[in-house]
Amino acid sequence: MNIKIHTKRRALVAFMLDQPGVLNKVSMLIRRKMYNVDTITVCKTRTLGISRMTLTLCEDSDDKLNQVLKQIEKMTEVISAKELDIDQSFWREVGLVKFEADKDHFKQLSEHYSFDILDRQNHEIYIVQLSGTSKTIDDFLKDIGDEKIIDMARSGLTTLEK
Amino acid sequence: MKGTELVIKALMDKGVKYIFGYTGGAIMPIFDEMEKKQCFSFMMARHEQGAAFMAQGISRASLSTDNPQVGVCMATSGPGAMNLVTGVADAGMDSVPLIAITGQVPTHVIATDAFQESDVVGVMMPLTKQAYMLQDVNIIEETIHDAFFLASSGRGGPVVIDIPKDVQIDETQSDYTFKAHEYVPDIPGFFYSPFPERDAIQKAVALINRSERPIIICGHGVICSNAGKLLRQFIEKTNIPICFTLHGLSALPVDHPLSLGMVGMHGTVAANRTLPQADLIISLGMRFDDRVTGNLEKFGVRAKIIHVEIDPSEIDKNVKTTVAIHADTKEALVRLIKDPELISKPRRLWFEQVDAFRRERLDELEAELKRGTGKQGQLLMKTIVRKLSDITLGKDIIVSDVGQHQMTLARFYNFQTVNSWFTSGGAGTMGCALPMAVGVKLVRPHERVWAICGDGGFQMNIQELGTIMEYETDLKILLFNNGYLGMVRQWQTLFYDGRFAGTPLKNPDFGFIAKAYGIPYSKVATLEEIEPALTNAADHKGACLVEFLCDPSEVILPMVPSGGSLEDMIISLSDKRISPA
Ligand SMILES: Cc1ncc(C[n+]2csc(CCOP(=O)(O)OP(=O)(O)O)c2C)c(N)n1
Ligand SMILES: [Mg+2]
Numbered sequence: 054m055n056i057k058i059h060t061k062r063r064a065l066v067a068f069m070l071d072q073p074g075v076l077n078k079v080s081m082l083i084r085r086k087m088y089n090v091d092t093i094t095v096c097k098t099r100t101l102g103i104s105r106m107t108l109t110l111c112e113d114s115d116d117k118l119n120q121v122l123k124q125i126e127k128m129t130e131v132i133s134a135k136e137l138d139i140d141q142s143f144w145r146e147v148g149l150v151k152f153e154a155d156k157d158h159f160k161q162l163s164e165h166y167s168f169d170i171l172d173r174q175n176h177e178i179y180i181v182q183l184s185g186t187s188k189t190i191d192d193f194l195k196d197i198g199d200e201k202i203i204d205m206a207r208s209g210l211t212t213l214e215k
Numbered sequence: 216m217k218g219t220e221l222v223i224k225a226l227m228d229k230g231v232k233y234i235f236g237y238t239g240g241a242i243m244p245i246f247d248e249m250e251k252k253q254c255f256s257f258m259m260a261r262h263e264q265g266a267a268f269m270a271q272g273i274s275r276a277s278l279s280t281d282n283p284q285v286g287v288c289m290a291t292s293g294p295g296a297m298n299l300v301t302g303v304a305d306a307g308m309d310s311v312p313l314i315a316i317t318g319q320v321p322t323h324v325i326a327t328d329a330f331q332e333s334d335v336v337g338v339m340m341p342l343t344k345q346a347y348m349l350q351d352v353n354i355i356e357e358t359i360h361d362a363f364f365l366a367s368s369g370r371g372g373p374v375v376i377d378i379p380k381d382v383q384i385d386e387t388q389s390d391y392t393f394k395a396h397e398y399v400p401d402i403p404g405f406f407y408s409p410f411p412e413r414d415a416i417q418k419a420v421a422l423i424n425r426s427e428r429p430i431i432i433c434g435h436g437v438i439c440s441n442a443g444k445l446l447r448q449f450i451e452k453t454n455i456p457i458c459f460t461l462h463g464l465s466a467l468p469v470d471h472p473l474s475l476g477m478v479g480m481h482g483t484v485a486a487n488r489t490l491p492q493a494d495l496i497i498s499l500g501m502r503f504d505d506r507v508t509g510n511l512e513k514f515g516v517r518a519k520i521i522h523v524e525i526d527p528s529e530i531d532k533n534v535k536t537t538v539a540i541h542a543d544t545k546e547a548l549v550r551l552i553k554d555p556e557l558i559s560k561p562r563r564l565w566f567e568q569v570d571a572f573r574r575e576r577l578d579e580l581e582a583e584l585k586r587g588t589g590k591q592g593q594l595l596m597k598t599i600v601r602k603l604s605d606i607t608l609g610k611d612i613i614v615s616d617v618g619q620h621q622m623t624l625a626r627f628y629n630f631q632t633v634n635s636w637f638t639s640g641g642a643g644t645m646g647c648a649l650p651m652a653v654g655v656k657l658v659r660p661h662e663r664v665w666a667i668c669g670d671g672g673f674q675m676n677i678q679e680l681g682t683i684m685e686y687e688t689d690l691k692i693l694l695f696n697n698g699y700l701g702m703v704r705q706w707q708t709l710f711y712d713g714r715f716a717g718t719p720l721k722n723p724d725f726g727f728i729a730k731a732y733g734i735p736y737s738k739v740a741t742l743e744e745i746e747p748a749l750t751n752a753a754d755h756k757g758a759c760l761v762e763f764l765c766d767p768s769e770v771i772l773p774m775v776p777s778g779g780s781l782e783d784m785i786i787s788l789s790d791k792r793i794s795p796a
Contacts, residue, residue, distance in 0.1 A: 070404060074336065081341050116531060123528035129345050129365060129405040 059111040062091065063118055064144060064212050067125055067134035071097065071104040075130045079106065082124055088112065092146070092209030103132065107211050109144075137212050147208040148190040151180045153201045166193050178203065216391065218352040218383040219248035222316070225359035227254055228395040231287050233273055233657055234258070235266035237298075239291025240331060241318030244383040246289075258653070258686055261678035263290040265650035267302020267315065268676070272637065272654020274312045274371070276612070279441050279634035285312045285367050286654060292318045293331030296377070297338070301644060304342040306373040308641025309462065310435060312366040313373040314359075315339075321381040322350060335377040344372040352385035356393045364400040369407030370526040371439060407525065411542035416550045418538045419497075419521045420557050426495035426519075428565045429455045432478060432507070435462035435640075436500010436525060440545035443467050443633040446499070449552050454559045456569055458486035460501050461625055465636040468609070470629055475569070479507040480775045481622040487773060487781045488572040490515070497521045500544040503533040504641070505777075513780035523547045576786055584627075587742045589766030594742065596620055596695050596765055600627040602745050603665070603693075606753060611663040614638065614655055616648035616672035619701040622771045624667060632662075646675025652690050653682060663691065663753060670696040670722050680732040683758050691752045692734075694725060697765040705770045709785065725762050735759040 069075050076095060083090055091109040098105050112118045118136060125134040137144075154162065155177065162168075166189070172180040183193055190207060216224075222245055226234070234255045238246045249257060260266035270286030277284045290299050296317040306313040320329040339346040344365050347358050355378070362374040423429060437446050443466045450457050450473050458478035459466065469476060478486035490496070496518045501507065508514040511533055519537040523544055524530055530539045540547045551557060587598035600623050609629035615621040615638040630636055637655055639647040652666035673694050683690060700718040707715050729736035739748045739761060748761050773784045 074340065077337075078340055085341065116535070120528070120532055123530075123532075127526070127528045129402055131404045 059113045061113045062109055062111050064137045064139070064142070064210060065108045065110075065118075065122060065125070065134060066137055066212060067106045067108070068098065068132040069104055069106060069128075070130040070132070071102050072130055075104075075128070076106070078128055078130070079108070079125055082128075083108070083110065083121070086121055086124075088121075094209045094211045096211065107209075109210050137214060142212050142214045144186060144210050144212045145184060146187055146190060146210050147182065147184045148193065148205060149180065149182055149207075150194065150197065150205040151178065151203040152197045152205075153178055153203065154197065158201075162193070162196060165196065168193075216387050217248075218355055218378070218385050219244045221352065221355040221387070222359065222378070222383070223248050223252055223254065225356045225395070226287060228356075229360065229363045230282075230284060232256060232284065233270075233654070234287050234289060235260050235269040235654070236289030237263050237266060237291070237295055239295045239318065241292035241320055241380050242289055242295070242316075243291075243318070244380065245316070245318065245378070256657075258682060260650060261681045262676065263288070263295050263298035264302045264646070265676050265679045265682065266290065267299050267306070267313065268647050268650035269654040269682075270313055270315075271302065271306050271311050272614070272651040272656075273658055274306075275637050275651070276634070276655040277658040278439060279443075280658060282658075283367075284658065285314055285363055287314045287316065289316045290318070291331065292320055292335070293333045295331075296335045297333055300338060300342070303339060303373045303375065305639050305642040305644045305647065307342050307344075309639065310371045310439060311373070312371040314362055314366055315373060315375045317375065317377045318383070319348065319377045319379040322379045323381070325379065335375065339375040342373070343375050346375040346377070348377040349379070349382050352382050353387050353391055355382070356395065357398065360395070360398050361400045361402060365402065365405060368405075369409075408541065409525070409543035409546050411523075411540045411547045411550055415538055415540045416547070416554060417556075419540060419551065420554045422495055422519055422521060422538060423453060423455075423497065424556065424558050424560075427560075427562060428493050428568075429453075429495040429497060429562075430475075430489055430493040431455050431457040431497045431499060432460060432490075432501055433457055433463035433466050433499050434460045434501020436523070436544040437463055437466040438500075438634050440500065440525075440543050441634070442545035442548050445545060445548040445552065447471070449548050452552060452559060453557060454562060455497070456489060456566070458482065458490065460504070460507050461638070461640045463499075463501065464625055465630040465632065465634055467633070468629075468631045470609075475573070477625050478781075479504075480509070480777070481626065481771055482773065482775075482781075483626065484575045484773055484784070484786055485569065485573040487775065487784050488575065489569050491517070491781050492568065493518045495519050495521070497523075499523045499548070500525070502526075502529045505533075508533065508781075509775045509783070510778060510780040513782065579787075589768055591766065591768075593697075593766035594739070594745070594763050595769050596623040596697075596763075596771075597627050597769070598742070599693075599695070599745055599763055599765075600624055603749055604629040606746065606749050607663065607665075611635065611665055612637070612655060612659060614648050614652035614664060614666045616668040617643045617645045617702075618669040618672060619697070619705060619769070619771050620667055620669045620695040622702070626771070635662075645669075645672035648672065649676050649679045649692070650682070653679065653686075653688050656688050656690060664689070665691045665693060667693045667695065669701055670694060670698065670720055671700045677728070680728070680734065684732040684734065688758060689756065690758050691755075692758065692760045693752075694760060694762040695765050696722065696725070696762050697767040697769070698722065699767045701767065701769075704767060705774075708768075708770060709774070710776070725760065729760045736762070738762045738764070740764045
């Protein structure tokens with residue numbers, strides 16, 4: 054296979070018209086450039102009709118990434134696109150986890166992590182909501198233990214500059 | 216008002232004169248309205264791809280006239296729209312403004328696999344500047360105005376408007392108004408800045424003044440911004456040699472003393488030898504396509520690079536620039552020429568070197584041109600083109616298909632008229648020439664138009680002979696028949712040990728075909744017949760077809776092997792064979 058493995062994770066933020074097809078266009082470009090999208094989130098902004106898209110992917114070359122940004126910016130629905138410097142911005146996601154835990158284990162988890170309990174069945178099965186860096190959520194899942202997790206969902210990253 | 220009336224009104228307001236298309240269920244209401252209004256010259260292509268290329272011809276050829284127009288084509292939903300795709304994609308690759316209007320199945324059955332439904336926006340989106348599907352009759356006019364604005368502003372390109380049949384026949388609200396002449400498109404994500412920044416111009420001027428071995432690459436942007444005259448002033452003022460991309464040709468007379476001809480895969484020896492030696496490359500409205508640069512790692516390694524380009528996403532894409540001038544080529548040239556600091560230098564050593572490159576292989580080439588036939592006595596394309604160039608004084612319009620004949624025209628036609636060379640470059644779509652020439656002739660009626668095809672490409676849109684017959688289009692069609700898909704055969708000769716897989720063609724009797732369409736025909740097999748046949752064709756009023764029996768073993772050289780650098784250029788068949796990348 055002729056695929057290069059990139060290790061540097063990058064976050065792109067783009068502001069765009071809130072219209073059908075725009076997400077399709079951006080993701081089509083990313084595919085055409087042969088990237089795998091790691092996460093993608095879209096939300097409204099304070100300006101009516103403008104959405105904010107955060108997309109993470111792996112690319113080691115700055116030049117290549119700039120090209121992607123410029124091609125995203127070229128789309129007629131995109132107002133602006135930029136890369137967020139990992140040291141100058143917060144990258145966060147939300148995890149929803151349904152898992153099994155006995156009293157002690159649950160106590161341990163609540164001492165280490167701050168999460169909201171959304172549901173509790175038979176005092177043994179929980180659904181909780183945790184937000185933080187991807188690593189925090191990874192760690193949380195590890196501490197629960199794979200065999201105890203019944204189901205889980207992660208929102209993908211959203212980001213904000215300092 | 217009704218949707219169909221608004222479509223027609225918007226097209227009229229945008230100055231559309233010609234519509235090329237093919238009808239069908241989902242576009243019938245619009246066709247019907249056109250028939251009622253009789254406000255356009257409608258031409259029915261024999262295949263939707265033909266309609267798209269005809270519309271391209273309008274845009275490409277009219278941009279240098281007093282009345283630049285955007286070509287418009289129309290098709291029905293499903294198969295009609297899908298048949299447009301190649302022509303639309305081709306327009307995108309060559310930055311040609313184009314509007315394609317397609318009928319769509321009614322809104323309430325969209326996405327149910329209704330009869331003749333296809334996802335036009337989904338298919339066209341990655342190929343166009345914008346693809347709209349209209350869901351509301353009240354925004355028809357506005358959208359069409361936006362579409363014209365997008366297609367023709369900044370870097371040109373195609374825009375598709377897909378209109379469901381129910382929207383076409385809907386009535387607008389009672390308070391509907393639209394002031395076409397006051398309307399200013401507001402497209403928040405579309406930016407383009409034609410004017411260069413002063414800082415970039417100053418930096419460029421400093422680089423130019425300092426350079427001892429500069430070269431200019433003239434690209435399609437010079438043609439599109441209609442800056443041929445300015446370019447000429449610029450090179451003469453600065454005394455800098457110039458070469459051309461395929462689409463840069465005809466920006467100025469190609470025999471200008473500073474011209475080295477085309478550069479790249481099938482460029483001239485002079486251009487391909489000079490470029491790697493340059494210490495400064497000034498690229499005007501071009502995008503460093505791989506057919507121009509060859510191996511990027513070895514491209515321009517000794518040179519600083521000034522890149523003038525209207526599309527910011529092209530800057531630093533393939534080649535890292537020293538100074539980027541993000542602007543319309545014409546505006547950049549105006550500023551550069553006017554800059555009081557810009558100087559002319561004799562650059563004697565550089566021109567001595569360049570002149571030595573010009574002489575390389577020249578005698579052999581002239582001998583070949585003079586001989587004019589291959590080993591079996593069949594005609595050489597280059598000799599025919601040289602004769603055509605002589606007879607027309609290089610002043611006529613050339614519309615070329617794709618293949619060896621195309622590269623031969625690019626190399627040997629002595630282009631004198633600004634914007635007189637039309638072909639499919641970026642996409643290299645065989646079959647483009649015949650329909651494109653139809654559009655070209657409409658907007659340049661007083662110039663002679665030659666449509667030149669290979670035997671392969673001619674048969675890809677041969678059905679458009681019907682259009683030419685019906686509308687009595689005055690085209691001089693030249694068919695360079697070598698019995699092969701020649702350009703591919705050339706690669707097979709050079710890189711695949713001469714195994715001719717899928718390239719020999721059993722051809723029909725083209726004389727009968729011409730006759731069937733009522734088009735005068737002649738066949739040329741010998742050197743002596745070339746000139747009279749061309750002169751006859753030139754003098755003939757109306758369409759005619761001249762078939763030349765060409766030597767299949769002629770190869771168009773030099774050739775830079777795909778993936779090789781300009782310095783790896785093969786200049787004679789005895790060069791060692793290089794395997795393809
Ligand atoms: C639609 C399309 N299919 C295939 C090709 C690949 N191709 C490029 S040149 C060429 C041969 C063209 O043959 P012909 O039209 O006879 O011209 P010649 O090269 O012989 O002058 C082919 C097959 C193409 N460019 N376009
Ligand atoms: Mg051929």
